[in-house]
Amino acid sequence: MVKTSNNLLWYSILFAILLGLGYSIILASQSIQYTWRWERIVPYLINTEPKPILSPYDGTVTVSANADAIMVSSDDGESAFEVKVFSQLEVEDGDQVFEGDVIASLSEWRLGPIANGLLMTLKISIVSLFFAVVIGLFVGLARISSNPILKHLSMLYVELVRGTPLLVQIFIFYFFIGTVLELDRFTAGAAALSVFAAAYVAEIIRSGIQSVPVGQMEAARSLGMTYVQAMVYIILPQAFKRTLPPMAGQFITLIKDSSLVSVISITDLTKAGREVVSGTFAPFEVWFTVALLYLLLTGSLSWLVNKLEKRMASSD
Amino acid sequence: MTNQYQGNDMIVAKNIDKYYPNGCHALKAVSATINRGEVVVVIGPSGSGKSTFLRTLNQLETITTGEIIVDGINMYASSTNINKLREEVGMVFQNFNLFPHMNVLENVMLAPMKVSKRKREDVEPLARKILCKVGLEARIDNYPSQLSGGQMQRVAIARALAMEPDVMLFDEPTSALDPEMVGEVLEVMKQLASDGMTMVVVTHEMGFAREVADRVLFMEDGQLLVDDTPESFFDNPSHPRLASFLSQVL
Numbered sequence: 001m002v003k004t005s006n007n008l009l010w011y012s013i014l015f016a017i018l019l020g021l022g023y024s025i026i027l028a029s030q031s032i033q034y035t036w037r038w039e040r041i042v043p044y045l046i047n048t049e050p051k052p053i054l055s056p057y058d059g060t061v062t063v064s065a066n067a068d069a070i071m072v073s074s075d076d077g078e079s080a081f082e083v084k085v086f087s088q089l090e091v092e093d094g095d096q097v098f099e100g101d102v103i104a105s106l107s108e109w110r111l112g113p114i115a116n117g118l119l120m121t122l123k124i125s126i127v128s129l130f131f132a133v134v135i136g137l138f139v140g141l142a143r144i145s146s147n148p149i150l151k152h153l154s155m156l157y158v159e160l161v162r163g164t165p166l167l168v169q170i171f172i173f174y175f176f177i178g179t180v181l182e183l184d185r186f187t188a189g190a191a192a193l194s195v196f197a198a199a200y201v202a203e204i205i206r207s208g209i210q211s212v213p214v215g216q217m218e219a220a221r222s223l224g225m226t227y228v229q230a231m232v233y234i235i236l237p238q239a240f241k242r243t244l245p246p247m248a249g250q251f252i253t254l255i256k257d258s259s260l261v262s263v264i265s266i267t268d269l270t271k272a273g274r275e276v277v278s279g280t281f282a283p284f285e286v287w288f289t290v291a292l293l294y295l296l297l298t299g300s301l302s303w304l305v306n307k308l309e310k311r312m313a314s315s316d
Numbered sequence: 317m318t319n320q321y322q323g324n325d326m327i328v329a330k331n332i333d334k335y336y337p338n339g340c341h342a343l344k345a346v347s348a349t350i351n352r353g354e355v356v357v358v359i360g361p362s363g364s365g366k367s368t369f370l371r372t373l374n375q376l377e378t379i380t381t382g383e384i385i386v387d388g389i390n391m392y393a394s395s396t397n398i399n400k401l402r403e404e405v406g407m408v409f410q411n412f413n414l415f416p417h418m419n420v421l422e423n424v425m426l427a428p429m430k431v432s433k434r435k436r437e438d439v440e441p442l443a444r445k446i447l448c449k450v451g452l453e454a455r456i457d458n459y460p461s462q463l464s465g466g467q468m469q470r471v472a473i474a475r476a477l478a479m480e481p482d483v484m485l486f487d488e489p490t491s492a493l494d495p496e497m498v499g500e501v502l503e504v505m506k507q508l509a510s511d512g513m514t515m516v517v518v519t520h521e522m523g524f525a526r527e528v529a530d531r532v533l534f535m536e537d538g539q540l541l542v543d544d545t546p547e548s549f550f551d552n553p554s555h556p557r558l559a560s561f562l563s564q565v566l
Contacts, residue, residue, distance in 0.1 A: 218376055219413035219472075223427035223479060224403035233430060237417050 034284060041285050044112040044276045050088065050105040055097045056081050063093040070103055114286075117272025118293050124190050124268060125255045125297070131194035132254065136201025141231070143206045154202065161199035167260050169196055174264040189261035197254045204250060208243035209235055241312050248305035252298045259294075269293055321388030326352045326483050326514045327373055332382030334368060334538075342368045343379070344538040350483070355515045357525040357546075360535035361561060366518045369535065370485050373516065374405040387482055403431060406476030410488040412468040414460040420447065420471050421456045424478045432479070439478070446474045450504050466497030470504055483514040490521060522566060526550055534558045 029036065043049065055072050057079070062071040067089060072081040086104035097103060111119070142154035161169070173192035174185060183191065212235050220230035262271035273290040277283045327350040334343035342365045350356050358366045371377040372384060375391060375398050384391040386401055415423050424443040428434050447453050450470040460468055469489055476484060486505065490498045502524050509515060509528050519525065525532050525546060532549040534542035534557075541555045550566075553559040 213411075213413070215409055215411055215413035216415065219407075219409060219415070221399075222374055222376060222402055222405070222407040223475070224399045224431040225427065226399055229430055233426060234415055238415075241417070 029284065036285065037280075037282050038285050040280045040282050041114075041276075041289050044114045044272075044280070044286075045289070046115060047110040047112045048107070050107040051110075052102045053083055053086055053104045053106060055099060055101045055103050057099045059097060061091045061093065061095040061097055061103065063089070063091070072097060072103065113267070113272045113276055114269070114289065114293070117267055117269040118297075120267055120272075121255070121258055121269040121294075122297065124186065124193065124261060124266065125258050127190045128193035128197060128258065129251055129254055131190070132197035132201050132250075135194060135198035136205055139198060139202035140205030140209065143202060144209060158199045158202055161196055166192070166196050166257055167263065170260055170264060185264050185266050189264055189266050193254060193258055193261065196257070197250060200250050200253075201247070204243050204246045205239065208239035211242050212238045241309075244305060244309050244312070248302060251301055251305075255297050255301065256294065323388060324351050325349050325385075326354070326387060327516070328383075328385040329369075329373070330383040330385075332369075332372060332379045332384065334365075334372060334377060335380045342538050343372070346382075346535075346538075346540045348533060348540060348543065350514060350516055353512045353514055354530045355509045355513075355517065355528055356531050356533060357529040358516065358518045358533045358535060359520070359522070359525060359561075364535040365538040366533075366535045367487055369540075370487050370516060370518050373485055374402050374407055376407075399431070403479050404482045406479060406481035406484040408469070408472050408476055408484065408486045408489050410491050412460070412465075412472045412492070414468055414471055414475070416460050419457050419459050420452060420463075423460070423471055424475045427475070428478050443474075443478055446477050447471075449477075449507070450474045451500070464497060465493045466500045469493065469497075469501045473501075473504055473508070477508075483516065484508065486515065486517040486519065488518050488520070490519065520565070522550070534561070536561070 057072070057074045059072045059074040059081075062073065063069075064071070068084070070083045070086070070089070070091070072083075074080070083104055085106065087107045088105045089103075090105060091097060091101075091103045139154045139157055142150035143158070145151055145154075170189060170192040173183075173195075174188040177183065177191070178185070178188035216234050216238065217230055220234040221227075225233070258268060259270040262268055262274070265271070267275070269290055273286050277286045280286065327348075329346060329348050332343055332346050333341075335341055344365075346365075346369055348356075358370065360366045368377055372379050373386070375384075379392075387404055389396055389401060391398070391401060415426065418426065421440075421443055424447060425436070425439045428439045428442070429436060444453065444456070447456060450473055452467060452470055452474065455463060455467060455471075460471070463471065473484075473489075489505070490501050493501065498521070502521060505515070505517070505524070506528055517524070517529075527546075529546045532542075532544060532546050533540055534544075534549070534555065536557055542549065542553070542558050544554060548554065549558075550562065553562055
């Protein structure tokens with residue numbers, strides 16, 4: 001009997017289930033009489049609203065002959081205000097204007113608060129990711145070292161960090177360490193995230209190194225390599241390959257955990273979402289958008305790691 | 317390493333004792349001398365300490381008491397750089413231990429380039445020559461996972477030879493191979509022996525011992541019981557334990 005012949009049936013059932021799930025969300029929102037207003041979200045992502053250019057004082061407008069510059073000379077004759085970059089002229093030559101009048105408008109694309117939040121989340125994630133790997137590598141190596149100081153300090157580090165909630169660690173970093181070392185909130189937040197993720201990265205690296213057969217180290221040493229050379233050329237490249245899948249999971253967790261830094265007033269994606277909700281009263285749309293943007297970040301990371309994994313599989 | 321030592325004894329082991337951390341007494345007062353250009357085969361039942369003995373000769377295992385002198389250098393003297401010493405002592409393992417993330421050529425060239433700091437263009441002709449000698453010039457770009465057991469072991473021998481060692485240690489080099497591949501590895505080892513390489517071989521291949529060895533050692537229970545020429549080792553066993561061992565394996 002050929003099993004695959006049923007695949008079409010299973011896929012249609014899967015499709016039906018997904019359709020049902022989507023429909024139930026629509027039904028649910030109808031039952032609470034919620035009106036979806038997705039268009040309200042757009043300006044918070046990308047702001048295309050023309051920016052008004054205001055006159056700085058009372059005065060007279062002079063528009064140049066080919067209308068590419070506006071000059072406002074103040075009534076007391078002491079100062080002149082010139083505008084060269086604008087897209088829509090709002091006054092005519094010789095017009096009298098008062099302070100705060102719109103003389104022209106500039107249409108440009110600006111990032112909205114949600115897009116800025118996304119950039120902040122991306123920035124803090126990349127910075128934390130880098131330091132998490134660096135710290136994690138050293139702690140992981142110290143963890144398997146035969147030196148009791150290195151071994152026990154790294155064990156203590158891992159236990160302390162893994163045994164306390166990230167939220168509490170962020171507060172400690174911001175209020176205690178941040179005060180002692182005079183860190184700004186971004187540094188404090190990134191440091192807390194790095195230190196937290198590094199403990200997990202260290203364990204992943206340790207298990208990766210220990211999963212490389214002992215014979216590899218023996219072969220490397222028997223050729224005259226030092227411990228460090230054997231680690232760098234033989235053990236770590238193999239360990240790296242083995243740790244890629246759990247490492248990818250850890251990186252994705254790090255991106256998601258970065259939402260916690262919003263508690264120390266870093267305007268990341270989550271905090272931006274909260275601010276936009278209070279401005280739009282469209283919580284459903286905002287939170288769905290925020291979730292989608294997080295998914296975009298984690299999804300592209302998964303895709304990247306997947307590609308890397310395939311490339312490194314060449315020697316298998 | 318520039319070493320002026322010209323004595324005939326390549327490796328001297330004096331009264332070595334080895335205790336494992338669990339208290340196991342693996343080597344008991346073992347003394348042996350391996351002369352330059354000599355092929356010495358070590359035979360014994362499993363657990364007799366023959367692999368442990370071999371691994372002490374390049375300090376993959378440390379000894380508890382005793383003295384090991386390689387090429388005139390005391391291995392445990394505080395002035396000895398063990399990494400330098402290991403460059404002179406090539407080792408071939410039962411499980412090949414090739415580096416799986418590198419192709420054949422990179423496996424062979426890595427140590428000369430990274431340990432001896434030689435240039436790639438100097439090392440590559442040497443590596444190709446050695447790979448040619450073990451019959452693998454066509455497999456240079458393959459990864460270990462694409463090779464058969466016999467081919468992997470020949471690459472492992474080439475990798476050790478690329479450091480141009482003075483002595484080669486073989487730790488049961490054919491034990492992990494399918495029977496039809498044992499021959500090709502032994503052939504390479506015979507070739508090496510006839511080139512005058514000093515070799516210490518732990519093996520169960522009695523035929524190889526009888527044919528190639530200059531001397532055969534018999535170990536049991538951590539002790540070196542017999543040190544003899546192959547003829548009298550196999551034909552007139554001088555020790556009752558050896559006689560009973562041979563009657564079981566031959």
